[in-house]
Amino acid sequence: MASKVYLVKEPFLTNLEKAMGKFDLKRRFSGKSTAVKAHMGEYENLNYVRPVLLGKAVEILQNAYAKPFVFDSPTSYHRKRHTVRDYIDTARRNGFTKETIGCEIKISDEALKEKGTILKRVNVCRDIADAEAMIVLSHGKGHVCGAYGGAIKNLGMGAVDIATKDAIHDNAAPLIDREKCTGCxxxxxxxxxxxxxxxxxxxxxxxxxxxxxxxxxxxxKYGALKPKLAFFNYLLADSAGAVLRKFQRENVLYVTMLMSIAPRCDCNPRSGMSAMPDIGILVSDDIAAIDAAAIDLINKTFGKDWFESLKYRNPKEQIEMIEKLGLGSGKCKLEEIGGN
Ligand code: SF4
Ligand code: SF4
Structure with a gap:
C-alpha cells in the first residue's frame, strides 16, 4: 500500500501546520519526550534547514503537548562541528539557539550499542535512543556518497556516534582486484x-x-572494484534502521525541506549552488516514502535524472534497503497542501 506524503506549498509555515496536523499529533506525541533530529549546517554552508522552519515544527509539537528537544551529533571530520563546543557555536552562528528555536538543543556523541543487519555494530546516540518519539527534520539535497541526502541520511549518519559514521564510510571503500584492473x-x-x-x-x-x-x-567497466562490505547507501540505511528500531513506528514523523537543492551535502562549505527551483516541504510518517517522493520530485523538477547527471550512485538503494528491513515503503501517494 502506498504511504501518504504531503507536499507543502506557500504559505509554508501555515501549511506545514496543516500537513503535520494530518498525523493526529496529540495521539502520537502528547506528553512524550520528542527528539527533533536536525542538521544545523556546517559553518560557511548556507543551504541548511531554515531556523524558522525548525522553530515552527517545535511550536507545532508543543501545541500538541509534546516535550520536544532538538538533537544532532558531532561530525567525524574536523571542521566546525567536530566537538560539542564547536557545534554549539556553529549552530548559534547559523541561527539555532534555545531562544530562536523555542526548546533545548542537545549535541552529543554518547551512544548505546545496537546491531545492524550488515554492520556488526551501530552505536545509536543516547539522547535519541532514550526519547519516546521523534521528528526527523531534514534538508533534501545531493550527496556525493549517498547520491541523495534526506531522512535516511539524517538518521543513518546523524543519529549515530563518530565510530559508526567512520564504519559506514570505511566499509563502503573499494577493494581492488588487481588482475582485472586494466589501468584505464x-x-x-x-x-x-x-x-x-x-x-x-x-x-x-x-x-x-x-x-x-x-x-x-x-x-x-572491468569489475576490478567492489565495496569492502556493501555500498554506502545500504550501510547508511542499515544504520538508520537500527535507530528506527528504538521507536514505535507511529511515534516518528518526517519533515523534509526541498529548497536550496545543491549537489553536495550541508556538511560541505562548498556544497554548490541550487541546481533547480525550490520544490516545497514534504511531510510523511514513512521514511522510505518521503525520500522516494523527494527523489522523484527532484528529477521531475530538474527535467531528467539529476543524480545520474552527477555520476552519483542510484539514491533509491537507500529505499530498497529500508524496504528490505521492513521499515517503510517507497510507494507513495503525493497530496499537495497549498493556498490559505
Ligand atoms: S571514488 Fe572511490 S576511491 Fe574515491 S572516494 Fe569514492 S570510493 Fe573512495
Ligand atoms: S576504472 Fe577499473 S580498470 Fe580502470 S583503472 Fe580504475 S580500477 Fe582499473
Whole structure:
C-alpha cells in the first residue's frame, strides 16, 4: 500500500501546520519526550534547514503537548562541528539557539550499542535512543556518497556516534582486484577527494582519503572494484534502521525541506549552488516514502535524472534497503497542501 506524503506549498509555515496536523499529533506525541533530529549546517554552508522552519515544527509539537528537544551529533571530520563546543557555536552562528528555536538543543556523541543487519555494530546516540518519539527534520539535497541526502541520511549518519559514521564510510571503500584492473583511469576522474591513482599501471587507493562513495566502482567497466562490505547507501540505511528500531513506528514523523537543492551535502562549505527551483516541504510518517517522493520530485523538477547527471550512485538503494528491513515503503501517494 502506498504511504501518504504531503507536499507543502506557500504559505509554508501555515501549511506545514496543516500537513503535520494530518498525523493526529496529540495521539502520537502528547506528553512524550520528542527528539527533533536536525542538521544545523556546517559553518560557511548556507543551504541548511531554515531556523524558522525548525522553530515552527517545535511550536507545532508543543501545541500538541509534546516535550520536544532538538538533537544532532558531532561530525567525524574536523571542521566546525567536530566537538560539542564547536557545534554549539556553529549552530548559534547559523541561527539555532534555545531562544530562536523555542526548546533545548542537545549535541552529543554518547551512544548505546545496537546491531545492524550488515554492520556488526551501530552505536545509536543516547539522547535519541532514550526519547519516546521523534521528528526527523531534514534538508533534501545531493550527496556525493549517498547520491541523495534526506531522512535516511539524517538518521543513518546523524543519529549515530563518530565510530559508526567512520564504519559506514570505511566499509563502503573499494577493494581492488588487481588482475582485472586494466589501468584505464576511468575511476580516477570521478573521485572527489583524489584518493585513487595509478601505480605501475594499476589502481591504488589511499584509504585515509577515501569516502567510500562508490563512484569509482560505478565507473569501472572491468569489475576490478567492489565495496569492502556493501555500498554506502545500504550501510547508511542499515544504520538508520537500527535507530528506527528504538521507536514505535507511529511515534516518528518526517519533515523534509526541498529548497536550496545543491549537489553536495550541508556538511560541505562548498556544497554548490541550487541546481533547480525550490520544490516545497514534504511531510510523511514513512521514511522510505518521503525520500522516494523527494527523489522523484527532484528529477521531475530538474527535467531528467539529476543524480545520474552527477555520476552519483542510484539514491533509491537507500529505499530498497529500508524496504528490505521492513521499515517503510517507497510507494507513495503525493497530496499537495497549498493556498490559505
Ligand atoms: S576504472 Fe577499473 S580498470 Fe580502470 S583503472 Fe580504475 S580500477 Fe582499473
Ligand atoms: S570510493 Fe569514492 S572516494 Fe573512495 S576511491 Fe572511490 S571514488 Fe574515491
Amino acid at each position: 583511469a576511468a575511476c580516477i576522474e570521478v573521485c572527489h577527494p583524489k584518493a585513487n591513482s595509478l601505480k605501475n599501471r594499476k589502481i591504488s587507493i589511499d584509504y585515509d582519503k577515501c569516502w567510500g562513495c562508490g563512484r569509482c566502482i560505478k565507473a569501472c
